[in-house]
Amino acid sequence: MPMKDLLRTEDLSRADVELLLSTAAEFATEPTKASAALAHKTVAIYMSKPSTRTRLASETAVAHLGGTPIFLRGEDLQIGRGETIADTARVISQFCNALLIRTFAQSDVDELGANASIPVINGLTDYDHPTQVLADWLTIREKFGADISGRKFVYLGDGNNVTTAWLMMGATMGAHVVASTPEGKWAPDSDVVARASAIAAKNGGKVEVIHDPHVAAKDASVLYTDVWMSMGDPEEERREKEKALKSFAVTEELMGMTSTDSIFMHCLPAHRGEEVAASVIDGARSVIWREAFHRRTTIQAIIYHLVRGEIKGY
Numbered sequence: 001m002p003m004k005d006l007l008r009t010e011d012l013s014r015a016d017v018e019l020l021l022s023t024a025a026e027f028a029t030e031p032t033k034a035s036a037a038l039a040h041k042t043v044a045i046y047m048s049k050p051s052t053r054t055r056l057a058s059e060t061a062v063a064h065l066g067g068t069p070i071f072l073r074g075e076d077l078q079i080g081r082g083e084t085i086a087d088t089a090r091v092i093s094q095f096c097n098a099l100l101i102r103t104f105a106q107s108d109v110d111e112l113g114a115n116a117s118i119p120v121i122n123g124l125t126d127y128d129h130p131t132q133v134l135a136d137w138l139t140i141r142e143k144f145g146a147d148i149s150g151r152k153f154v155y156l157g158d159g160n161n162v163t164t165a166w167l168m169m170g171a172t173m174g175a176h177v178v179a180s181t182p183e184g185k186w187a188p189d190s191d192v193v194a195r196a197s198a199i200a201a202k203n204g205g206k207v208e209v210i211h212d213p214h215v216a217a218k219d220a221s222v223l224y225t226d227v228w229m230s231m232g233d234p235e236e237e238r239r240e241k242e243k244a245l246k247s248f249a250v251t252e253e254l255m256g257m258t259s260t261d262s263i264f265m266h267c268l269p270a271h272r273g274e275e276v277a278a279s280v281i282d283g284a285r286s287v288i289w290r291e292a293f294h295r296r297t298t299i300q301a302i303i304y305h306l307v308r309g310e311i312k313g314y
Contacts, residue, residue, distance in 0.1 A: 003313035005113040005120040009130040009168040016311050021138050024301040031064045038067025044092050046072045047102040049231055053295045054123045058100050061300035089115035119306040132267050133165035135294035139287055151221040154178040156248045159188035162226045171200035178208045180216035182244040213248045217257040224265040225250050225275045250276040263287045
């Protein structure tokens with residue numbers, strides 16, 4: 001039975017990811033090759049968090065598929081005045097053919113998926129970021145090809161939603177993926193690591209959590225990072241968090257420890273001089289703009305295949 005929604009990165013099988021990456025690569029060179037796929041159809045794009053890349057990518061993706069994107073904020077809907085998520089899902093399902101949501105709680109996305117009759121796509125939650133990590137892996141594939149044996153892919157920084165997506169996708173792809181974070185409360189959730197490790201074991205991959213950034217960076221093919229303070233993080237924790245993460249900043253020194261063909265990745269927005277040196281993010285090894293470009297191609301592929309019932313899941 002096809003998978004109706006994309007709620008979590010870990011819901012995708014290896015075959016699903018291969019299909020999405022292949023289609024996204026085609027959309028990269030020919031954006032309107034399926035320009036009638038959503039003809040006379042609408043896709044709701046609901047965001048309770050600010051967005052640059054996800055909003056632009058999703059609205060453009062829908063337009064390239066021949067559909068009409070309908071952008072919504074919380075204050076635009078009755079959900080802002082107490083209407084339930086379940087009722088909102090049922091109403092949107094009567095007017096739209098898919099829903100992409102960017103919000104805080106994963107449980108809200110799960111509830112939408114459970115009550116909507118149309119595909120629901122997680123455009124970001126505090127727990128996971130599946131649309132971002134698909135763009136990351138298409139960028140990786142363009143650089144290194146499909147054969148990633150012997151390569152190490154490293155995320156440095158806070159154990160946040162991007163870390164979850166990074167570990168789950170790497171495990172699904174049979175890669176050696178690393179989360180290099182401080183110990184304690186900014187490390188990845190132990191349940192996430194356990195589930196990613198189980199997925200990796202089935203796919204010939206390896207998941208590691210390493211608390212020394214220099215050990216993690218040695219011979220890595222990718223160094224990836226994110227901002228240290230995410231939307232919704234308590235401001236009173238800033239000093240403590242920045243102190244804990246300072247040694248995980250991606251510097252020229254860390255890049256110098258990586259493989260000779262390594263690349264730097266960042267999901268953006270970036271704070272130069274904090275989680276990454278300006279010379280790294282703006283340097284020759286940085287692929288951040290191609291990575292951002294693929295937000296559109298991969299979201300386009302997700303919508304295209306989900307609406308057609310072609311994502312199978314596990």
